[in-house]
């Protein structure tokens with residue numbers, strides 16, 4: 001079969017989804033998927049509207065059915081779905097019931113292998129049970145942790161079944177060709193298209209990549225590995241990062257002291273000291289690695305523990321910035337130096353280097369615990385901490401937040417408002 005592009009509408013807002021679907025169809029999308037979040041938020045009516053709006057296109061209902069296969073397939077099929085997704089994790093009887101129901105209502109079944117341990121064996125069984133398509137799928141939450149479509153598994157599945165194999169999971173205009181070369185017949189793309197500022201050209205680019213089997217540059221929906229986090233965090237604001245952590249991670253009361261547009265990204269080297277005692281903060285500079293951020297716990301003291309001479313020392317060592325739950329001084333000089341500095345207070349006076357405290361321990365800063373090695377990101381809005389053990393996932397989720405906002409910003413600029421785009425009156429938290 002000719003390679004098919006299935007665009008997944010993973011939204012909760014029907015109006016936005018229909019608008020974006022129209023842009024994707026204009027760009028050459030072959031199949032249109034009512035994504036799982038869309039069906040859960042808008043019900044089967046959204047399938048009806050997609051079928052009505054795009055009668056010439058195959059409509060997929062990504063029901064991810066786990067049980068009661070016959071009924072769920074009936075719901076989706078009667079609403080106009082041509083293909084319904086059933087989870088490969090479902091019981092064989094659910095899949096059989098779904099296949100039977102699909103035959104009754106003129107639709108077909110795609111088995112979604114998300115979370116399945118032996119995906120090759122499950123594909124063979126699913127084909128025997130009568131499904132029409134296999135979908136090798138890395139879920140969005142799995143992608144955020146750095147997982148991507150396993151080419152070797154794809155090749156094995158393609159060699160073991162005679163029905164078309166779809167692939168889904170963070171696929172971009174860069175990664176699609178390799179998946180087609182490995183035997184995929186259907187490319188399911190969500191974020192790389194629906195988060196694009198220009199959905200039509202993002203779709204066209206995906207179609208070009210599929211037709212030529214050559215990557216087409218794309219900066220949307222890329223996922224970042226553990227060795228690419230500096231790049232990832234540079235694409236997201238502290239607001240995006242906080243949103244990605246369910247609105248947490250913010251160092252309370254720590255104020256940016258820098259020229260507008262200053263960004264700081266680095267790994268924490270933690271310091272503990274007492275009010276005005278600048279010995280450990282300055283000694284930490286000599287222990288720091290290039291790319292570190294000094295994070296200093298002074299317990300909120302208002303006598304400076306860091307100044308311009310320390311900042312010059314940091315610059316010599318390649319230290320990315322300083323965060324002080326206490327006071328900084330010489331901000332006039334530090335501001336001009338462009339050394340990123342964030343603190344609770346900015347004052348003229350310091351005290352004596354007595355040497356109280358320590359370096360490299362867990363500390364408190366801005367009300368949060370900071371461990372040595374945690375990621376510290378600061379910008380004009382403030383400072384956030386990302387626990388090092390969740391850094392890859394949070395970095396990807398932060399970029400995802402930024403990309404989704406980029407798309408919403410374009411929709412607002414076209415003459416809408418945030419409230420209208422998000423349908424706030426319908427979705428405001430009523431309880």
Ligand SMILES: O=C(CO)[C@H](O)[C@H](O)COP(=O)(O)O
Pocket residue numbers: 008009010035036062138139140168169170171188189190191192
């Ligand atoms: O089913 C889904 C998530 O459960 C998505 O539709 C699928 O992963 C495609 O979206 P993306 O390209 O953003 O991963």
